[in-house]
Amino acid sequence: MGHGDDRWNSSNPSRRGIAKLTPQGKTVETPRRLARLYLVKAEQFAAEAGDALASSRYDAAMLNAVHAGISASDAVCVAIGGRRSSDPDHQHAARLLEQTGGGSKEFSESAKRLRMLLGKKNAVEYESRVTSKSDATDAVKRAGRLVSWAGRIVDDARV
Template structure:
């Protein structure tokens, strides 16, 4: 795939780095849930999803997402991996849709929102791992 203004080149080797980040962020999201730090859990979950998306993009497309708000990431993953990725990409869509809310809105995440984000991240990371060697 040819890099665009919303992507940057990445190698198959980079996919391991991105997946390691995804797994680390996912662990942090779970730890933050246990500690009742809802905003931290939500943001870590979102970053887990973004990193997992970059892992599959790097491996299968030779790119990573570079958009400011990451809203193009789900479309890039689906375009790169094809229609079979559609159901799993829904989890990434849910995650990036909440990114600005978690980071910038003048309110705190609720327990339910944090749990929901961690669940979507866990499902998407699991799917991404299944698409890598």
């Protein structure tokens, strides 16, 4: 490590948590110890999604399920890679999740679950479409699987 190596220099943008543009979109370095914070958020969103589903509030169930999936992805990416997506296009979070897993089947399947959740987000949030009971139920199940999986990954990472 010579004087030309600025990885450890506090003026290096990546050391200050400033977003970087990568093939996975904008990302930000995040201390691995914060992975549990993102996992707790994911668990809270998943719980709210389940409550909304039980109360026939299907749009709320869908959107909370989507946010649970995004936070679960953040938890995994932070736990393993010390980086999370900060891109407004949440599809980049799915790409980063896949990349974090090195192309493993397990991570690819989880990224696919996240993409399926994200595919419903805009229709519910910005269009006049109303979420059906069936779609909400499916989203809550997918989010639950993602959050459970993220919990195992974060536990295994021992952060």
